[in-house]
Amino acid sequence: MKTIALANQKGGVAKSTTAANLGIGLARHGKKVLLIDADPQANLTQMLGWQQPDDLPITLSTQMEQIIMDEPFSPTAGILSHSEGVHLLPANIELASVEVTLVNTMSRETILRQYLSSLRNQYDYALIDCSPSLGMITINALTAANSVVIPVQAHYLPAKGLEQLLRTIAKVKKQLNPQLNLDGILLTMVDGRTNFAKEIGTLLRSTYGAKVLRTEIPQSVRLAETSVEGKSIYAYEPHGKAAGAYESLTKEVLSLDEREPKKHRSDLTR
Numbered sequence: 001m002k003t004i005a006l007a008n009q010k011g012g013v014a015k016s017t018t019a020a021n022l023g024i025g026l027a028r029h030g031k032k033v034l035l036i037d038a039d040p041q042a043n044l045t046q047m048l049g050w051q052q053p054d055d056l057p058i059t060l061s062t063q064m065e066q067i068i069m070d071e072p073f074s075p076t077a078g079i080l081s082h083s084e085g086v087h088l089l090p091a092n093i094e095l096a097s098v099e100v101t102l103v104n105t106m107s108r109e110t111i112l113r114q115y116l117s118s119l120r121n122q123y124d125y126a127l128i129d130c131s132p133s134l135g136m137i138t139i140n141a142l143t144a145a146n147s148v149v150i151p152v153q154a155h156y157l158p159a160k161g162l163e164q165l166l167r168t169i170a171k172v173k174k175q176l177n178p179q180l181n182l183d184g185i186l187l188t189m190v191d192g193r194t195n196f197a198k199e200i201g202t203l204l205r206s207t208y209g210a211k212v213l214r215t216e217i218p219q220s221v222r223l224a225e226t227s228v229e230g231k232s233i234y235a236y237e238p239h240g241k242a243a244g245a246y247e248s249l250t251k252e253v254l255s256l257d258e259r260e261p262k263k264h265r266s267d268l269t270r
């Protein structure tokens with residue numbers, strides 16, 4: 001199982017949208033995919049059609065609490081099945097209190113990793129949708145992951161926030177998770193009509209080189225609309241440019257894994 005964390009402490013950069021559409025994209029290529037909502041805002045859970053996350057009896061926080069208390073747990077409990085072929089471990093607001101509990105927990109950075117290792121034979125991919133923070137749940141996600149994808153909104157110069165995130169990733173890699181790789185920075189909400197969007201793309205590519213994924217996700221009203229429809233862009237507007245872009249992101253992610261066989265991944269440096 002390859003675990004990918006979608007992380008950026010900046011809000012609204014399309015982490016959740018990318019988790020949903022990359023996850024469903026991978027499932028469309030025959031992969032077994034588990035999506036994990038690791039944000040107490042529960043946007044991913046809602047986007048996939050579970051509109052009342054606070055009513056869900058078992059979520060990521062339930063599972064993490066069991067591990068924190070060292071109680072037996074059933075790893076598949078609470079996992080929901082979406083009609084487009086992915087599974088989802090949902091979240092709700094209770095995850096915010098787990099974040100607080102973690103501060104005084106033994107092995108506090110590895111709780112999510114412990115949970116996921118119990119599922120590693122059941123899925124090809126686990127995608128973790130992080131919240132817009134660098135708090136303990138995000139550190140848990142980075143500690144559990146093999147790779148990070150950083151969505152970056154092409155509207156702003158991401159400079160400082162991105163450097164801070166890259167430093168955090170490097171620190172987690174050094175201290176907690178030597179397997180961690182940066183799979184790439186993903187430009188999202190690219191408005192192809194503006195020079196500004198192009199300049200940000202050029203600047204990121206000249207600064208971070210091959211770490212910037214080839215695929216760019218265009219600005220798309222249709223994509224924004226999917227978030228209330230409970231479905232992916234492939235189901236909502238299959239022949240549009242946004243569906244095409246997420247399909248090419250899916251292929252790019254698949255090709256990264258073909259190029260870097262699993263057993264060698266840990267040898268690669270960032």
Ligand code: ATP
Pocket residue numbers: 010011012013014015016017018039043130131132188189190217218219220221223224225227
């Ligand atoms: P948060 O940090 O709050 O978790 P996020 O990084 O997960 O946010 P999303 O929720 O995926 O970001 O996206 C933010 C908003 O932008 C949503 O309303 C979403 O529908 C919209 N959006 C995402 N991608 C695009 C796009 N390519 N074009 C236009 N709107 C988009």
Ligand code: MG
Pocket residue numbers: 015016017039043044129130131
């Ligand atoms: Mg989100």
